[in-house]
Amino acid sequence: MSIWEYANPVKFMRTSSAILPWVAAGAALCLGAGLVWGFLTPQDYKQGSTVKIMFLHVPAAMMAINIWVMMLAASLIWLIRRHHVSALAAKAAAPVGAVMTVIALLTGAIWGQPMWGTWWEWDPRLTAFLILFLFYLGYIALWSAVDNPDSAADLTGVLCLVGSVFAVLSRYAVNFWNQGLHQGASLSVKAGERVDPTYKYPLYLCMLGFFLLFVTLLLIRTRTEIRRRRTAALLAREVRG
Amino acid sequence: MIALLMRDLRLATRAGGGFGLGLAFFLIVCTLVPFGVGPEGGTLARIAPGILWVGALLACLLSLDRIFALDWEDGSLDLLATAPLPLEGAVLVKAAAHWITTGLPLVLAAPVFGVLLHLPAAAQPWLLVSLGVGTPALSMLGAFGAAITVGLRRGGLLMSLLVLPLYVPTLIFGAEAVRRGAAGADGATPLVFLSGITLAVLATMPFAAAAALRVNLR
Amino acid sequence: MIALLMRDLRLATRAGGGFGLGLAFFLIVCTLVPFGVGPEGGTLARIAPGILWVGALLACLLSLDRIFALDWEDGSLDLLATAPLPLEGAVLVKAAAHWITTGLPLVLAAPVFGVLLHLPAAAQPWLLVSLGVGTPALSMLGAFGAAITVGLRRGGLLMSLLVLPLYVPTLIFGAEAVRRGAAGADGATPLVFLSGITLAVLATMPFAAAAALRVNLR
């Protein structure tokens, strides 16, 4: 059986309803345990208790990027193989990605206040993230603006493709721009390598939890989209009589 | 009148209605300016009041052509003009709908963008109040500009030209209030002028706009 | 192709065609910013490169919906799609027409506005060259955005939202070149990047835009 079989909506509905409880349970478990563990970690000698923000900030930031990559893959599958579930999965993932981006931005801003003394700094990394948020917004807005669902899938697919290239391009441009004038603020805190094991393991658990949460939401939302399409199709047929 | 207001709000929030796009444009302006100007917090803080007001103004401006152009194209405006509703009332209602869908979200979101541009915290309440008082005037002046250009195909840019000079007093007093606030001074005087402008605009512009519409329908 | 180019240019220069309005918008932005920011020359000179680039970009953006929307509304686009002309070629030609009527005048007029904003004389040539190299990319990216939103009624603001993030790299390198010029440094490196982006965009975007158009015509 080829993997493309899962793009068949009926099969997708069946399979997803079978695995959904397990994924959801896993998400709840990992996320709950990871967050509690993270919240109970001791204070850092330098950052104090703000280090606890990391358990939300870092997984959210990672997921925000990964979800865009997943949308890119799903869009490509739709554009090349025209599997509807794939397009709907990309549509379903976008709002989750946008929320993840917002979480990363907000926690980062709140974290920045005690650490750097400012809510927002035009640091390359933060800036690139803001641009990613704009791409999410445009993508979601385009989906909701186009009436014909297949056209919407095509157009958003093309946008996702072009957007990805430009997101990467912007990342480098932004780097160039901020180094051009002065040394990129006091961001050395971000050296991921030197994270102490005390924080490392709960962080990994949180990352896993965020990932499973995303999978759960993705499955549910894709199912919602499929049901909506089916409802619309049946209604249209009814009207025609 | 209520029916018209509800319809416009409903159209704006339906798919393709453009609700929230003004907000997105505002966000974009506030993001682009640092790209152009450079990332230093000090410079940004100095120009933040001006940029925020200019951004809000442009966001308002760009959604103006929705006020009448759509109704013109599909013939609704002909029908509204023959309806038992004074055209002045229709203009006022449509400007109000524009403000609710564009101006109000801008006002509410402005503090966030203020943070992005390093606007001093002391200036935040001034930003909120000055935008809240000033944006209704922007919507009403915009409705006038939209009424003048409604018959022209893609009159969007021409409308910008007509409307922007009308926006200058609002912009000056609004930005001045925020700037004084940022400097820790009292911004009440420009705010009073700003309210005066808004009230005068709301009282007179519906008549001018309705007259322009009648000419264009001819 | 030549016929299409000539027609688009002729339409732009006819009454109501919007030629020169982009320029006027640019002028207005450059005038409004001092109102908002306050008149001190020092601040203005510092932010001039950024404001000039952002202004040029917004002026470009606002005239984008003319690229395809008019042809879509009156049915010309259906007919062009069935004409013996590859749609990619038509897209390229239309982007070129947009550049000639909007980008080129901006480039030529920019030095004047530079003086208005106290841009240091040393930066003037950099401004001219960076705008000259960068604006074709703006037109072509805009054509892509216009192609995606062509079927939507008044998709103008949505198009802004889609297009502006794509403009970021161009803006950054363009403004950076001018800023370095203003600081008396050498802006060649960002200019090279800018040309690279422009060339890549011109080479690939016509295909993406034509694909989007085909979807929208369906």
Next chain:
Amino acid sequence: MTRLSVRDLAVARGGRRVAEGIGFDLDAGQALILRGPNGIGKTTLLRTVAGLQPPVQGTVTADPDAIAYAGHADGLKSALTVAENLAFWSQVFGGPGPGAALAALDLGRLSDRPAAMLSAGQKRRLGLARLLVTGRPVWVLDEPTVSLDTASVALFAAVIRAHLGGGGSALMATHIDLALPEARVLDLGPHRAGDGGPTGPGRTRAPAGFDEAFA
């Protein structure tokens, strides 16, 4: 009782008078069909009667609150459903609810569909249904049957007949045969505006505008 009375009317488009010397009366229960070749000025005349543009010369006597106008465009919002479109106009005009209008033009089955998803003829039917919810007695219609199939034209004729029967009146421009034998016909052909042309000599002509005063 005379609902609409037009006397010695001349109408102009783009500063040039296109038709002149037009006069007619329309009473309750009557219909008048305007005919004439393309470009003679039917649309212009109807817009003048509806009060959307001023006459160049002559008078239109009518209660402006009695007239419901339907032009080439239908005034539909494509994002709203058929029922919502009608409900809006019924509220604005304070007329009857959309139920009867939907039934009269056979739109019941389409009532929950967004107007964007209608075919050309279905859109036109919806535009005509709007007339019913205005509750106004004098209908001024510009080529009402464009895009309608034969069944829908018959439906439209029935609607008009019911309207006339209920004491309404209708003024229509059309090129095709409406199967409304009771309607009078006014051919605009002889009213084409010329320099003292077919409308006869000795008539004083107010210039349609600056252009004509000069031409």
Next chain:
Amino acid sequence: MTRLSVRDLAVARGGRRVAEGIGFDLDAGQALILRGPNGIGKTTLLRTVAGLQPPVQGTVTADPDAIAYAGHADGLKSALTVAENLAFWSQVFGGPGPGAALAALDLGRLSDRPAAMLSAGQKRRLGLARLLVTGRPVWVLDEPTVSLDTASVALFAAVIRAHLGGGGSALMATHIDLALPEARVLDLGPHRAGDGGPTGPGRTRAPAGFDEAFA
């Protein structure tokens, strides 16, 4: 020689198939008129034949460079004059110059007027004149006579007849009578798409899209 051949065609609008089981051939010198009630899918079928949208099922065999399509909108630029509009399309299609087309549709007197200043019927005539300057043999026309007066309809019929006489072909959707007795008529009424409905059983149906795959 068969110019256009349609086999077992099904067309969809908005992801929903509207008409199916359509088949016909069109040879040089032949005309085919599509009829059917509003919303049956005439516009959709014509756009599919013109290559503007893909068929759901079945095949359209034609040289895409042989087809000239004219839809509800005329593709006119209101700022350009009548002659300039025609000259542009003639250059794009590499067809004959506008002179003959202007004469054939009686637009000679209007040739220097901007298209914005034409009445509804004059615009339509200009839209039809465009067909002549494409120089293409197969015309695909959607309600070509909308807004035309009787004289112009006759003019149009003469143009079509000349086109057929010169070896051209025409596929048209229309609700009114065209006075073209030599044209065949295809009624789309029985081709309405349904759940295995009137098109007969045993036909394999490719889904029009996801919606149908599910419904």
Next chain:
Amino acid sequence: MIELGKYAGPVLAAWGVSLALLAGMVVQTLLADARARRALEQVERNRG
């Protein structure tokens, strides 16, 4: 209660905002799913 030190404000704010957003997203997803399910069931029932 766990010791948060002088940064209690930011930490609690960050956690509060994030958890609220996550919870909001989950709730929205579930509500939308339930609505879509009900709408579909209704249509299918009408169709018989």
